[in-house]
Amino acid sequence: MKLTDIHIEEIYKFTRKHYVEYYDVQTELVDHLANDIESICAENSNLTFEQARDTSFKKFGVFGFMTVVEQKQSYMTKKYFKIILKFAKEWFQLPKIILTILLFIGFYQLQNNSNAYTVYVTVFGFVFIAQVTLTIINARKLKKEFKITQKKWLFKNIINVQGLIYSAFLLFYVFDFFVPDGKDFLMMGDFRKVFSAFFITFIVIFGYITLIIIPKKAEELLEETYPEYKLI
Structure with missing residues (x-):
């Protein structure tokens, strides 16, 4: 047949x-x-x-088909975080490494200030809230788009919704685990200060990549993943 x-x-x-x-x-x-x-x-x-x-x-x-869907979901989620890692590596190459070092030094020196913990929490909170907010906005856009096209794309959903929410809560748990509370923050030793400054610098870079870089390159990434996407 x-x-x-x-x-x-x-x-x-x-x-x-x-x-x-x-x-x-x-x-x-x-x-x-x-x-x-x-x-x-x-x-x-x-x-x-x-x-x-x-x-x-x-x-x-x-x-x-559940197993196939789960495997595909896992594969695309890993692909999303590999893309983040790829862009993150660029921040440790010239000329961006200069800005990265300046951010790190700035956050490290800030820890000598009594308001350092508040600044750290504010930076983290801004990135976290921005990711959650963008997730909600994107979810509504995709819902409207589906009504028109009648098509959903897994990787597009991960870039715009799932990946962002995973990233937000990953940062939440890591921040909660690695950064001490206000009282202990001021009592940190030099090694812990270096680690905290590096971590908050990473949060800034991570937020920039997930909130600005990837959304700008979303269509390009989708066309690379799905050759037929540009034809839709």
Whole structure:
């Protein structure tokens, strides 16, 4: 059996029915299912399209497409943080390393001031709140976009929503764990001061990358990930 466009559309509907919401993941599954259905029908020509489709689907096991979706989600999330790491490395190369050093020295010297802890918390709080706010704004934009295009892209969702919220709460837990409270902050030794200054410098850079750099390059990153995205 050679599958028609109608069959392909039916497979897309089938993936959506089984809780695959992202178009790119749907497309990968459709390609796999279509090839497998044709192979199954070649072996047994008496099977209908629906029977061959269900036979192919059973190969995914009791959890259906869930495992594939989770694997894809994990892969794209790792890809997002690798992109952040790539941009972060640029801050330790000329000419940005000069600004990085100045930020570090500034935060280190600030720790001699009684208001240092307040400044640190304010910097962290600004980045955290900005990430959460941008997450909410982006989620609304993607919801409106979906009503028009009827397509969701996993990596686009990670760049605009999931990645930002993961980043925000990652910073929250790390800050809470590594930075002492106000009283202990003033009693830190030199090693702890260096570490705290480095950490708050990293927060500034991390916030700049997630809030400014990646949003600016979002379309470029999506086109690199999905060659068909620019055609939509």
